[in-house]
Amino acid sequence: IISVQMQRFKRINDRFGFDMGDALLKRIGEAMTSHVPDGAVVARLSGDEFAIASALRTNELASAERLADALLRDVSRTYDIDGTYV
Numbered sequence: 001i002i003s004v005q006m007q008r009f010k011r012i013n014d015r016f017g018f019d020m021g022d023a024l025l026k027r028i029g030e031a032m033t034s035h036v037p038d039g040a041v042v043a044r045l046s047g048d049e050f051a052i053a054s055a056l057r058t059n060e061l062a063s064a065e066r067l068a069d070a071l072l073r074d075v076s077r078t079y080d081i082d083g084t085y086v
Contacts, residue, residue: 002052002068004032006075009048012086023081031074035067 006028013021025044032050033042040054052071056064078085 002054002064002071003045004050004052004071004075006048016084016086020081020084020086024079024086027079027081028075032071035070035074037063 009021012024025048029042029044029050032052036042036052036054040052042050042052045051052067054067
């Protein structure tokens with residue numbers, strides 16, 4: 001299980017509003033889902049926290065590291081939401 005929590009997400013809601021924040025969370029969730037293997041689960045746990053559950057064998061550590069790197073890129077990058085970059 002990988003837990004992902006966005007830091008300073010409150011700033012997005014404060015600056016752009018809750019609708020923009022919700023749209024951003026949806027886009028981040030979709031991006032995360034695109035990286036996980038079949039059978040894995042991506043779930044939003046709370047306002048700015050996601051969890052990913054995936055069964056990996058101990059010899060698949062490199063796969064887990066690549067997944068973690070991809071997830072970090074997804075939550076760190078800038079998103080264009082209806083012409084607004086957040």
